[in-house]
Amino acid sequence: MNSKLNQTVLSTAALFCSGVSFAGTGAVADEFKWMTFAVFGVIIAITMAITFWAARTTHTTSEFYAAGRSVSGIQNGWAIAGDYLSAASFLGIAGLISLYGYDGFMYSVGWLVAYITVLLVIAEPCRNIGKYTMGDILAFRNDPKKTKVVAALSTITVSTFYLTAQMVGGGVLIKTLIGIDYETSVIGVGILMLSYVVFGGMKATTWVQITKAVLLVTASLILVFLVWSPYGFSLPAYLQAVVGDEKVIAQVTKLLGDSATGMSKEELGQRFLEPGLFLKNPIDQISLGLALVLGTAGMPHILMRFFTVPTAQAARTSVIWAMGIIGGFYVLTLFLGTGAAMLVGSAKIASVDAGGNMAGPLLAQYLGGGENSLLGNFFLAFVAAVAFATIVAVVAGLVLAAASAMAHDIYVGVIRGDHATPKEQVVAARVSSVIVGVIAITVGILAKGQNVAHLVALAFAVAASSNLPAVFLTLYWKKCNTTGIIAGMIVGSLTAIGLVLLSPNMTYPKAVITSAKKVLEGEPLQAAKDAQPAKPASSFACELFALEGCVASAPAKPASPEKAAKPGAADKLAKLNEKQQTLVTSLETLATDPVALKTAQDDLAKVKKDIAATEKAKTKAEDDMKKFEGQTTSLMGLEKPWFLLKNPGLISIPLGFLMVILGSLFTRDKRAEDMWDELYVRQNTGINAEAASVH
Amino acid sequence: MSNPNINWAAIDTNPKFQALHRKKLFFLWGLMIFSIIYYFMLPIGAAYFQDLFKIKVWGVVNVGLLFALSEFVVAWTIAFVYSRKANREFDSMTQEIVNELNSGSMK
Incomplete structure (x- = not known):
């Protein structure tokens, strides 16, 4: 597999928190920071007002966990969108498109298709059967205490994975945008989110999510309008401009490497709209697709949203609205991404953040008039503030889901045997929220600088392999x-x-040291190579595992010309410095010739940039060498990945289903059988469903 | 949690409930299977049918791009078709069962 791609992990969060290096003190220039803080201030003030208002009507458990089941279908649809469109999808997918074109857009599709599963099989039955948590649904016909413990553990696991990725991603993002310390950002996000959840419960969380979704959609619409309107809102005319752009052509040439030789400019530009620049392993994509399509329906914070509406019909309406908003947003990202590639340029985007996460914010800055304009920086500040609101809203939903599992399932359901007083339940809910919030902040700070990107994909994979089979078969299979x-x-x-721990997502010291050595010591001359066709693995199992006697699959390779030896970083630096010296001296002699002077100045600027980049690469390589000195194996004692996919879904999801089926077939459970009629009638008709509380 | 006043088994065997159950089953599974197949055609097409995906059909807009956009349209269409069917048929069938229960004929 392509080693560069291996580093850029195939999960969205990778896009904003993996191996990213940051330039300077943030994308917003110091002189405009006051504006960013002002916009942040306004948004925080709005959410605080919402919390204050929500807190007055949040007294009972139903109000705390489910907003008194008084959220309308449309409101819930917006809140689901606000819960789901994390910074990873907002910034990450636009960034992917800006760097890799078509593949980035293709990647976004699965996140919408996931809601078909939610709509058709999960939303309405869960509303009819459930109370506050996933554990309630499972405990309906299964042994209440046992299932609640397992459901709560699974909920907390999934939420923690997702939460960690969000906290780390959020901290990094705020630092990149405005240069606030990582730790300060994480603590700030944590405290804000906790105040919504603890005081305003689900009602405040819902309205913060709605506010954020509206802001996000508005910001995107304005940007797309500005990007697309010069082309009279014609899709072919707009994309023609994109593929004809020099910056886009340069990016494709860079991505293709040797295979770009012999391609015309027109072909290179068009390649941006064709598959294969980023996603190279179709089996891995199918594995990820499965995890998305089945995992979203098992995400505890998404399931929980269906308990906030008064009826199953409202649950249905909310999914329809959510699909409209989420899908519409992803279509907009096509324009945001390609627009950023054309107007800002992939090179600049990647120089601020290697994962491309700054594509959207930089596009906003450009459209407002550029780096030094007031409007441009106002746009940037606005988008930054939306990104901030995004993180806080998503994190609040996750904390509420984890806290409900802890308080409602474990404390009230198991420890107190469902005999807690209403007051005690609310106190338990608030205390649990604080506990989860503090854990989230702590983990966020401890995970600083770690590659937590794969945690988002892992959260979806666990939800799809554990939660979904359990919920689905409980609802639809009599023998379960x-x-x-x-x-x-x-x-x-x-x-x-387990599979993720053995996968390419982990860090393998040998590979890191080899690539660091290449940077420091240079590479020897490489002979010319003939083109090689794609090679399939020796068997399907060999596509998935590094088994003995396996021949691994390999993608097709174009012919490459002889490559000269590359010097090590130290030699390269010495040469560059020498060149810089010569150029500086030549500047003095050229003072009379303006044309030559300009060329020399440009050359000098380029050399300076090269020096900075080489120094950065050298420092990183040296750090890596030091960090992994003497280590040869990953955390799991492996020299290289044993499981070859980045997403475990392809194996773990069928296995999850299989185990539920086998476990159910080999044992008998009278309660599960007796309760089947009631469950099945109720999930289909809504008779006796939890009613909305009346104010 | 269980309500002793309702005979759930009786509702389950009620012809109206059985009819609702059958209708829902075929309809939901049909949509679900179609949507999953249609979705996975995208990564499969992008990986194994690149020549097809590269054909330009509308200016620089190629088959692959249109197919990706069609994924959105298909998802929305499925949502629309389901909600129309549910609002028009399933809800009224459910209501009939609930009415019958309330009138006491199933207790």
Whole structure:
């Protein structure tokens, strides 16, 4: 597999928190920072007002966990969109498109298709059966205590993975945008989010999410309008301009490397709209696709949203609205991404953040008039503030989901045996929120600088392998029972986590040291190579695992000409410095010739940039050498990945389903059988469903 | 959690409920399977049918781009078709069952 791509992990969060290096003290220039803080201030003030208002009507458990089931379908649709469109999708997918074109757009599709599963099989039955948590649904016909413990553990696991990725990503993002310390950012996000959840419960969380979704959609619409309107809103005319742009052509040439030789400019530009620049392993994509399509329906914070509406019909309406908003937003990202590639340029985007996350913000700055304009920086500040609101809103939803599992399932359901007083339940909910919030802040700070990108994909994989089989089969399969649920959830989640630990997502010291050595010591001369066709693996199992006797698959390679030896970083620096010296001296002699002077000045600027880049690469390589000195194996004692996909879904999801089925077939559970009629009638008709509380 | 006043087994065997159940089953599974197949055609096409995806059909807009956009349209269409069917048929069938229950004929 392509080693560069291996580093850029195939999960969206990778786009904003993996191996990213940051230039300077943030994308916003110091003189305009006051504006960013002003916009941040306004948004924080609005959310605080919402919390103050929501807190007055948040007293009972139903109000705390489910906003009294009084959220309308349309409101809930916006809130789902606000919950789901994390900074990863907002900034990450636009960034992917700006760097890799078509593949980035293709990547976004699965995130919408996921909602078809939610709509068709999950939303309405869950509203009819559930109370506050996923554990309630499972405990309906299975052994309440056992299933609640397992469901709560799974909920907390999934939420923690997702939460960690969000906290780290958020901290990095705020630092990149405005240069606030990583730790300060994480603590700030944590405290804000906690105040919404603890005081305003689900009602405040819902309205913060709605506000954020509206802001996000508005900002995107304005940017797309500005990008697209010069072309009379014609799709071919706009894309023609994109593929004809020199910066886009340069980016494709860089991505293609040797294979770009012999291609015309027109072909190179067009390549931006064709698949294969980023996603190279179709089996991995299918694995990720499965995790998305089935995992979203098992995400505890998404499931929880369906308990906030008064009826199953409202749950249906909310998914329809959510699909409209989420899908519409992803279509807009096509324009945001390609627009950034054409107007800002991939090179500049990647120089601020290697994952491309700054594509949207930089595009906003450009459209407002550029780096030194007031409007440009106002646009940037606005987009930065939307990104900030995004993180806070997503994190609040996750904390609420994890806290409800802790308080409602474990404390009230298991420890107190469902005998807690209403007051005690609310106190437990608030205390749990604080505990989860503090854990989120702590983990966020501890994970500073770690590659937590794969955690988002892992959260979806665990949700799809553990939660979804359990919920789905409980709702639709008569024979499903406690043993099956417990076996499926434990095996499903452990398999997903275990495979990721053995996958290319982990850091393998040998590979890191080899590439660091290449930077420091240079590379020897490489002979010319003939083109090689793509090679399939010796068997399907060999596509997935590094088994003995396996011949791994390899992508097609174009012929490459002889490559000269590359010097090590130290030699390169010495040469560059020498060149700089010569140029500086030549400047004095050229003072009379303006044309030559200009060329020399440009050359000098380029050399200076090269020196800075080489120094950066050298420092990183040296750090890596030091960090991994003497280590040869990953955390799991492997020299190289044993599981070859980045996403475990392809294996762990079927296994999760299989275990629920086997566990249920081999044991009998009278309660699960007795309750089937009631569950099935209720999930279909909504008879006896939890009613909305009346104010 | 269980309500002793309702005979759930009786509702389950009620012809109206059975009819609702059958209709929903075919309809939901049909949509679900179609949507999953249609979705996975995208990564498969992008990986194994690149020549097809590269054909330009509308200026520089190629088959692959149109197919990706069609994924959105298909997802929205499925949502629309389902909600129309549910609002028009499933909800009224459900209401009939609930009415019958309330009138006491199933207790």
